[in-house]
Amino acid sequence: MxxxxxxxxxxxxxxxxxxxxxxxxxxxxxxxxxxxxxxxxxxxxxxxxxxxxxxxxxxxxxxxxxxxxxxxxxGREEVGFAGPEVAKNREERKAELKKMLLQLHDGIPLEQVRQAFIRSFSHVEAAEIMAAEQELIQEGTPIEEVQKLCDLHSALFHDAAGQRVQNPEEVEQMLRNAYEETGHPLRTFKRENDVLRQAIVAVKEDLAKGTDAGASLGKMADLAIHYAKKGDLLYPLLAQKYGVTGPSKVMWTVDDEIRRDVRLLQRREFHEEIWREEVKTLVQRAEEMIYKEEHILFPICVRTFTQADWVQIYKDGEDYDPAFSLPAEVWAAATAGKAAVLPEGWEDGKIVMPGGSFTVRQLTAVLNTMPVEITFVDEEDVNRFFNEGPKVFKRPMAAIGRDVYSCHPPKIEAMVRMIISEFKAGRRDKVERWAERKGKPLFVTYFAVRDRDGKYLGTLETVQDMQFAKDHFAGRS
Missing domain, CATH: 1.10.3910.10 (SP0561-like)
Known part of the structure; x- marks a missing residue:
């Protein structure tokens, strides 16, 4: 057969x-x-x-x-497109994109090239456009040139005929499911976009009425958080794990430009006509980026990432400030896994921790590189670790394994006992004090070290020479 x-x-x-x-x-x-x-x-x-x-x-x-x-x-050369005048296969599609880049480079008006883009790509799936761009990058096309294709993507947003970058129905359904699932990272990104849209509308209304748009522009500032999460949580995962480098090399740069322009325009003291024109351009780019996210980036993510990827994105996302003051939502699918044992132990010659892994050599070097003296005393009040290097407060290695109180004179021992007892009782988590040795200002901090469940594991002392800060501020004055 x-x-x-x-x-x-x-x-x-x-x-x-x-x-x-x-x-x-x-x-x-x-x-x-x-x-x-x-x-x-x-x-x-x-x-x-x-x-x-x-x-x-x-x-x-x-x-x-x-x-x-x-x-x-x-089916190698057969792809369904809008009409007879569009590219029929991947090579023709890539050639068409190159042609459009050359036209933009030669000064052909953007709007004219937009129309050609609509004819050739209005019925092409988002992933196909991104794949073609990625091939151009791999062939050596300068990133700055490929970035111009973002302006062509926006042609589909502005097209009056309502043509759109298409995604398969299965992908659209996956997106709808994610948007409807409370706490899902894509739902969070979508909620943030919805608020950003409202802020953009407010800026546009101010510009149209001729009123000052400064306050409305300020409401867009949190797009910096939204873009930071994209840059940290989505782009690198697509590029490093799945080989989809287009977003990280093209969209990421546009994100940075928009974020920069919001910041600079907010700082501008005088809101004259040129400022208004720059704001108008800015909000158009921000609006177009929303479209690119929801019709190109998010579909690629939802079809590519695994459930485990999304859970990690959710957990990492908890470290960011809420964008646009939106209350955080709990994602049941992720919190259900919080009881799972976090990785820790010894594996393949490395110390494995929830945040990553080190060889002993690497960890030793990292601790010795930190510009602080470190002492760790365990829950039984025994000295367990000093980092190496010159110290203001000398720490002989012979003290390792000894009772911490035996290492201090009586007048200091009382203070050490008081601090540790406060930590053990849960009444305090940190004690700070300033000291001076040989004319140098020192900042000494004692931290209660606790595990994720709040159980006391010991006390960490850090000593930092603050002469650099003193010199810095003395120089400024």
Whole structure:
């Protein structure tokens, strides 16, 4: 029986039709396809050509593997587009984007190039546009040039005919589900965008009425938090784990420009006509970025990230200030896993901790590099650790393993006992004091060290030479 591999079908459909597809794809670099969860999520909305572009795997290499396994290939050059005048396959599509970049470089008006972009790409899936851009980057096209394509993306936002970058219905449903799930990171990003839209409308209304837009512009300031989360939580994960580098190399730079312009325009004292024009341009770019997020970035994320990825994004997102004063939502799917044991211990010659891992050599060097003297006393009041290097308060290594109180003269011992007893009782978490030795100002801090459940583990003392700060401020005065 003839086996036919239709490249227009999703990976999921191909697996259902030919189970051996899993092993063939895994053998050429798609190891994720062996994961049953991936087969029933990402694989349902991903074709082999799309996956090859994202993973930086030559499609020809994949096709050869299937042909070797006895498959005939169909659908390689067939893609459904808006009309007869648009690009028909990936190579034509990439060539069309290059042509548009050259037109912009040669001074062809942006609006004229926009219309060509709409004709060629209005019915193309978002991931396809991003993949084509990514290939341009890989071929050496300057990032600054590829950034101009962001302006072409916005053509689909402004098009009066209502044409849009398309996403498969499965992806649209995945987005709707995420937006409706209380606490899901994409829902949080969407809520922030909704508030930002309102702020943009307020700025536009002020500009239209000729009133000062300074206060309204101030309400957009928290987009800096929104963009920071994108830059820290989404772009690197797409690029490093999944090989989707387009957003991190193109959209990220635009984010920084918008954030910078908000800050600079807020600082401007006089709101003359040129300021108003700059604000008008700014809000247009911010509005377009909302569209790019919701129709290009978020669909790529929702079709690519695993549930474990989203849980980690949620947990990391808790470290950021709320954007636009939106109350934080609890995501049940993530909090249900909080009882799980966090990684810690010894593995492959490394000390494994919840925040990462060190070799002993690395950890020792890090602790010795810190510009503070460190002493750790455990819960039984025994000296357990000093970092190395010159010290104002000498700490002989012979003191390791000794009772901490035996290392202090009587008048200091009483203070040490008082501090530690306060820590153990939970009445205090930190004690600070200033001291001076050999004319140098020292800042000494005692910290109660507790685990995640609040259990007392010991006391940490840090001593920092503050002469650098004294010199700095003396110089300024």
């Amino acid at each position: 003839k086996k036919t591999l239709d490249l227009k079908k999703s990976v999921y459909e191909l697996i259902q039709e030919y189970p051996e597809v899993v092993q063939i794809l895994s053998s050429v670099g798609f190891s994720e396809v062996e994961n049953k969860v991936a087969q029933h999520t990402v694989a349902k909305v991903m074709t082999i050509p799309q996956g090859a572009a994202i993973k930086h795997i030559a499609l020809g290499h994949v096709i050869r593997a299937f042909r070797k396994a006895g498959f005939a290939i169909e």
